Amino acid sequence: MTHENYMNEAVKAALQGMENNEGGPFGCIVVKDGEIIGRGNNRVTSTNDPTAHAEVIAIRDACKNLNSFQLDGCVIYTSCEPCPMCLGAIYWARPDKVFYGSNQQDAANIGFDDAFIYKEILLPYEKRSILFEQIGRKIALEPFLKWTAKENKITY
Amino acid sequence: MTHENYMNEAVKAALQGMENNEGGPFGCIVVKDGEIIGRGNNRVTSTNDPTAHAEVIAIRDACKNLNSFQLDGCVIYTSCEPCPMCLGAIYWARPDKVFYGSNQQDAANIGFDDAFIYKEILLPYEKRSILFEQIGRKIALEPFLKWTAKENKITY
Numbered sequence: 465m466t467h468e469n470y471m472n473e474a475v476k477a478a479l480q481g482m483e484n485n486e487g488g489p490f491g492c493i494v495v496k497d498g499e500i501i502g503r504g505n506n507r508v509t510s511t512n513d514p515t516a517h518a519e520v521i522a523i524r525d526a527c528k529n530l531n532s533f534q535l536d537g538c539v540i541y542t543s544c545e546p547c548p549m550c551l552g553a554i555y556w557a558r559p560d561k562v563f564y565g566s567n568q569q570d571a572a573n574i575g576f577d578d579a580f581i582y583k584e585i586l587l588p589y590e591k592r593s594i595l596f597e598q599i600g601r602k603i604a605l606e607p608f609l610k611w612t613a614k615e616n617k618i619t620y
Numbered sequence: 621m622t623h624e625n626y627m628n629e630a631v632k633a634a635l636q637g638m639e640n641n642e643g644g645p646f647g648c649i650v651v652k653d654g655e656i657i658g659r660g661n662n663r664v665t666s667t668n669d670p671t672a673h674a675e676v677i678a679i680r681d682a683c684k685n686l687n688s689f690q691l692d693g694c695v696i697y698t699s700c701e702p703c704p705m706c707l708g709a710i711y712w713a714r715p716d717k718v719f720y721g722s723n724q725q726d727a728a729n730i731g732f733d734d735a736f737i738y739k740e741i742l743l744p745y746e747k748r749s750i751l752f753e754q755i756g757r758k759i760a761l762e763p764f765l766k767w768t769a770k771e772n773k774i775t776y
Contacts, residue, residue, distance in 0.1 A: 471756040478763040488776065489763035509774040512689045514712040515676050524669050533668045543760045545752075548741065549712060552705025554750065555737045556670040561751040565760020574764045575775060581711045585704065585741060594710065595717040596701075600627040604699045604721020607634040607645035608730045614638065618665040619731060 470495055470541040471565055473503075477518065478543040481505030488576065492518035492542040494526035494535060494559070501538070502526025518542060519550035523557045533620055535559040544571050547578040548585055556620075626651055626697040627721055629659075633674065634699045637661025644732065648674035648698040650682035650691060650715070657694070658682025674698060675706035679713045689776055691715040700727050703734040704741055712776075 470493060477491030487506035494502030504521030508514055519542050527533055538559040545564045546554060554562060572579040589596040611617065626649060633647030643662035650658030660677030664670055675698050683689055694715040701720045702710060710718060728735040745752040767773065 468756050468759075472759060475756070475759050475762060479766065482763060482767060482770065482773075485772070485774070489767040491763070508689050508712075508776050512683050512687055513680050514683060514689045514691075514714075514776070515671070515680060515709045517712075520671050524671060527668050527670060531668055533664050533670045535670075543763060545754070547708055547712075549705050549708025551741060552703055552708060552737055553671045555733065555740065556664075556673075556703075556705060558670075559750065561753070563753050563755050565754070565756050566764060567754065567757070570757075570761060570764060574768055577711065581708055582741075584711065585707065585738075594715065597717070597719050598701075598721070598723065599719050600624050600631070600721050601723070601726075603624075603628060603631050605726060606631060607638060607647070607699060608722060608726060610635065611638060611645040612730055616641070617638075618641070620644065620664050620670070 465498065467541070467563055470500075470539075471543070471563060473500065474518075474541045474543045475565065477503055477505040481507065481518075486510040487516065489574075490518040490542070490544050492522035492540065494522050494538050494540050496526075496530070496535075496538045501529045515549065517547065517550050519546050520553050523553055527557065533557075539563065545578070547571075547576075548581045621654065623697070623719055626656075626695075627699070627719060629656065630674075630697045630699045631721065633659055633661040637663065637674075642666040643672065645730075646674040646698070646700050648678035648696065650678050650694050650696050652682075652686070652691075652694045657685045671705065673703065673706050675702050676709050679709055683713065689713075695719065701734070703727075703732075704737045
């Protein structure tokens, strides 16, 4: 399988999910040692889950199959450049590499907010379209103090 | 209930999840019309799911309860400033407002990558710690062309 073959598998997942009315036109696969170990396509509208993007679903699927919360040695092929949520998910999963097909401007051109959210991330909170306000930092630090002191913790 | 009361509920979720060894020290609730309609705490390590952050779980829970993929009229209280993945999830869910307790530097201080990922997002792909490469844009645009032409689609 070439990189283009794997990209085609991600695109096929996108097309199939869209045709089944599961969600938007996005697909993703996770590959390890040449084998496809995770698949996903957008299912936001059919599952009422705004986090059900192709990459999130493929990462969760691959991690379930690997019995691990890390994707060491894995490569992700996604039909479109990841949105900020999926980019974050990729960083937490820590694969070796990501191949993407179309880009965030292509997604914006058909009405998806990816590029908008990338712009919002750069803004200070007071200038963003969703208001963010810090409160209760003192009580919110308690879990962090307990985490630091905790002995039997699993870090990630 | 005051904003501080709700924040305390998010902190309680963080403490409880951590004590049950479900994952890291993070909690989140979603409130609509004064009622808590979604709850979450970090479950990354116990479920082998790197996307199982408190905010993602709380958003999914609230959306399930509302039977909607949008959180119109909702307020999110999260014990720590959202990481980029959770920030993206929040933008896709579109609540009215977010209250956060501790901040990304507090999270970095106890070993979590939030601040690191925020810095990586600003870098061009060739300078990031996870490699990103664009391939097959032409085949990857096919789902977008079909989406544009699709008549019975649900946008989000």
